[in-house]
Amino acid sequence: MSAHVPSDRSFQLLEVVPSRMESTPAVARRNWPDDTKARIVEEALAPDVNVSAVARRHGISPSQLFGWRRKAMAKGQVKRRDAPDEDAEPASGVVEIGIGGATVRVGSAVSEDHLRRVLRAVRSA
Template structure:
């Protein structure tokens, strides 16, 4: 009629975690809209930003945001922004470069890699 009770009157506590059980339903993944992803990645690419803090603000894992950034940069969807170096000067002036009949104006926020690409394009045109 009733289950056998151990003589020392002890019991065992069993914890069941549904996500760990076989055949348990998969936890639903969040589906981030592309516009939201782009906005979060853009925010995470700003100079002097703490990517982990941005991730926490949106309730996501920092590794997920670092992955989104890496993929967006690799696909060419965004470009890594860099602080101007000390050699850029405190004045924040614009540099003009005359090459192949064209004038290229460069501000202090332009990265060296980007400037190289622009100058190569102007030379080859």
């Protein structure tokens, strides 16, 4: 319980913690070598990779990894891998889809819209 404070009091008591008054942060920053950053960024650019999971695995925040990735792409050190390479040949394999008792075989020349129509027709039959 606090003591009674007179209403004419014109000053305020402050508690100062010396360790937090320094200009350095409470936790020292890690200095990552460039080759380690590059390896982690390359790992994060792989197709179907969760960037946040890569960051957690290496003990860094996802925002830091996204920042490294953005800077590396801006410098031209790495390329985004979202789109397939222009030189890459389309897959020539056949995909088989089993629905109920029917099997639908689809080649790479079939458009996505056409495949959807076929699958809807097979499901409704």
